[in-house]
Amino acid sequence: GESVGLHLPTLSVQEGDNSIINCAYSNSASDYFIWYKQESGKGPQFIIDIRSNMDKRQGQRVTVLLNKTVKHLSLQIAATQPGDSAVYFCAEKWSNYQLIWGAGTKLIIKP
Amino acid sequence: NAGVTQTPKFRVLKTGQSMTLLCAQDMNHEYMYWYRQDPGMGLRLIHYSVGEGTTAKGEVPDGYNVSRLKKQNFLLGLESAAPSQTSVYFCASRWDGGGELFFGEGSRLTVL
Numbered sequence: 001g002e003s004v005g006l007h008l009p010t011l012s013v014q015e016g017d018n019s020i021i022n023c024a025y026s027n028s029a030s031d032y033f034i035w036y037k038q039e040s041g042k043g044p045q046f047i048i049d050i051r052s053n054m055d056k057r058q059g060q061r062v063t064v065l066l067n068k069t070v071k072h073l074s075l076q077i078a079a080t081q082p083g084d085s086a087v088y089f090c091a092e093k094w095s096n097y098q099l100i101w102g103a104g105t106k107l108i109i110k111p
Numbered sequence: 112n113a114g115v116t117q118t119p120k121f122r123v124l125k126t127g128q129s130m131t132l133l134c135a136q137d138m139n140h141e142y143m144y145w146y147r148q149d150p151g152m153g154l155r156l157i158h159y160s161v162g163e164g165t166t167a168k169g170e171v172p173d174g175y176n177v178s179r180l181k182k183q184n185f186l187l188g189l190e191s192a193a194p195s196q197t198s199v200y201f202c203a204s205r206w207d208g209g210g211e212l213f214f215g216e217g218s219r220l221t222v223l
Contacts, residue, residue, distance in 0.1 A: 034211075034212075036212075041217075042217070043115075043201050043214030043215050043216050044154070044201070044214050045214070049210075091153075097142065097159055097161060098156060098169065101153035102153050103151065104153055
């Protein structure tokens, strides 16, 4: 069936640098995508979302880019901080009730 | 404002035992979900509910049952626990079918 996946399971970034986490999706009909952050021992927390009628959306230090041509989603984190260490999940709206989740990318911040 | 609260946070069961996980939300959300999370995998939907008195199966419903007798509560039951059900379980809720999901802190279940 349709799936959402991530290119890299682990990403190591120097503190202060920008981080880019990638996600591929396969359902070209998907119209809504969302990024979550999960810190160790906690539940996922919403970061940012984007609808398919947009290419880019910015939040506080985060930007999501959507490329519908190649079915690719990315999350950019500016000036990465130690508190950004977490597992990041992308999710795709599957129906009015369900999201399909990627496997996650672990972001490690090097001091 | 507590948000989404799960109890218990930890539980160890023997194979064949039964238990119930409770999820409570105080945001008046219509939609509630139960997910399981296994190492190296994303969240997989077990069951969900679109309103009081309704439930529906998700991706991996076998071995689990749910009930939504009150709008604020969503219960996940294991009638006869199996080692394959060792996992971290997350409850989530939201206003409607789209938008932000609010998650609980998780319930870690070990079945021996």
